Amino acid sequence: MKIQLTLDNPKAIAIYNLLEKKIKSKSFEKALFLLAQDSSNEIYFGYENAKKAKAVAMDVVITEALPETEPQQKTDKPDNEKTIDSQKSDNTDTGTKATSGFKIEL
Amino acid sequence: MNENVNKIASTLTKLSGDEILAEDAIEFEGFKYRVGETSGSNIDYMYDLKDLVNYSHIFVRSLIKNRPIKKIAISIPTEAYYSSKLKEDGGIIEKMKESLKRNIPTLEKVRVLPQGTAAVSHLVMQNMINPKDGNILVIDGGFNTVNISVTNEAGKILYTNSIHDELGVYNLLTEYFREELKRKHDEVTTNAQMLKEIFLKEKIDLGFNTVNIIREKEQALATFLPKLIERVTRELKKKKIEFGQFVFVGGISYYIDKNIISSSKPFFIPEEGGEFLTLLGMKEMVDDDYDVFDVGFGDVKYSFKE
Numbered sequence: 001m002k003i004q005l006t007l008d009n010p011k012a013i014a015i016y017n018l019l020e021k022k023i024k025s026k027s028f029e030k031a032l033f034l035l036a037q038d039s040s041n042e043i044y045f046g047y048e049n050a051k052k053a054k055a056v057a058m059d060v061v062i063t064e065a066l067p068e069t070e071p072q073q074k075t076d077k078p079d080n081e082k083t084i085d086s087q088k089s090d091n092t093d094t095g096t097k098a099t100s101g102f103k104i105e106l
Numbered sequence: 107m108n109e110n111v112n113k114i115a116s117t118l119t120k121l122s123g124d125e126i127l128a129e130d131a132i133e134f135e136g137f138k139y140r141v142g143e144t145s146g147s148n149i150d151y152m153y154d155l156k157d158l159v160n161y162s163h164i165f166v167r168s169l170i171k172n173r174p175i176k177k178i179a180i181s182i183p184t185e186a187y188y189s190s191k192l193k194e195d196g197g198i199i200e201k202m203k204e205s206l207k208r209n210i211p212t213l214e215k216v217r218v219l220p221q222g223t224a225a226v227s228h229l230v231m232q233n234m235i236n237p238k239d240g241n242i243l244v245i246d247g248g249f250n251t252v253n254i255s256v257t258n259e260a261g262k263i264l265y266t267n268s269i270h271d272e273l274g275v276y277n278l279l280t281e282y283f284r285e286e287l288k289r290k291h292d293e294v295t296t297n298a299q300m301l302k303e304i305f306l307k308e309k310i311d312l313g314f315n316t317v318n319i320i321r322e323k324e325q326a327l328a329t330f331l332p333k334l335i336e337r338v339t340r341e342l343k344k345k346k347i348e349f350g351q352f353v354f355v356g357g358i359s360y361y362i363d364k365n366i367i368s369s370s371k372p373f374f375i376p377e378e379g380g381e382f383l384t385l386l387g388m389k390e391m392v393d394d395d396y397d398v399f400d401v402g403f404g405d406v407k408y409s410f411k412e
Contacts, residue, residue: 101237102227102259104226104263
């Protein structure tokens with residue numbers, strides 16, 4: 001089961017604190033690896049996601065248990081994950097002006 | 107990037123000796139100043155809102171040289187702007203107008219505009235973000251001020267906050283990044299400009315050797331950004347403000363690679379020119395006959411009238 005951690009989800013902060021603790025005693029890459037593999041966290045963090053997560057307490061896709069097969073697949077971006085690229089194409093594909101009705105309150 | 111935008115360091119050099127006779131020296135309260143110098147002696151940075159109000163006119167006067175200037179737009183931190191709106195005496199907005207008009211007698215009109223939210227206005231106008239994706243969280247990270255605001259899809263300001271001297275670029279470089287460098291290297295400069303160069307070039311020159319510092323950079327960001335994000339989200343939670351998308355603008359955007367952020371919410375981080383977005387937004391908010399100045403604690407960004 002996937003859990004989507006969002007910016008306003010305190011669990012994201014907890015994961016980062018955990019990562020930070022590991023960094024203190026290990027090399028960064030090793031810490032990421034350990035976190036990715038550490039089943040005592042009751043989460044499967046995933047190496048790629050851990051790498052992404054190293055800098056910001058933002059959305060991280062995690063799984064609740066170690067996956068039985070193909071862990072790398074679990075680290076793929078979810079379909080609904082939007083990045084700047086997808087966002088840009090959203091804006092251009094629709095052909096709609098985002099500006100309509102928007103005016104900064106001064 | 108718009109070619110009509112420029113910047114200089116927000117430094118004031120108090121001149122002495124023959125230098126006070128220099129053509130570009132600006133007089134204020136008995137002293138002569140030069141702006142924008144990053145090396146030498148007697149250099150001061152502006153530090154707080156009081157400095158912004160007192161010294162912004164020196165930058166304006168120096169940059170316009172002897173041209174009789176009539177209309178200018180100038181920025182102040184977001185929170186100072188919107189809290190001024192609530193004050194009977196007009197707060198910092200009125201103080202800034204008064205200071206500029208007193209020191210630049212040709213001025214007829216002064217528009218004071220909010221940093222950060224002006225940048226969002228520009229991004230929306232350029233279709234870089236779509237207000238329909240939900241409330242827009244703006245993290246405008248400057249040299250030592252981080253302006254945070256949330257704007258709804260109509261442009262109404264739902265929340266503003268400015269964090270001073272805690273989570274800006276200066277703090278990232280001189281506290282977090284320097285701390286990481288010190289783990290391996292005995293002597294590390296405290297000069298923010300030199301640290302910035304090391305950070306962006308990802309290597310440090312140690313005489314006969316050049317050492318790669320990518321790991322130190324990553325670790326500094328790994329410590330700094332969660333603190334910034336945690337601070338932002340904690341405040342928003344307290345106020346029960348939600349957002350559907352977010353943008354990083356200002357100088358901090360140079361330090362954040364979009365690839366390290368994974369979010370289900372749309373977000374925008376400019377690849378270049380992030381520090382000019384407030385200026386560009388300000389230009390769109392005023393008529394073409396205004397000279398525009400975005401006065402930050404690290405740099406003064408400016409654009410002269412068309």
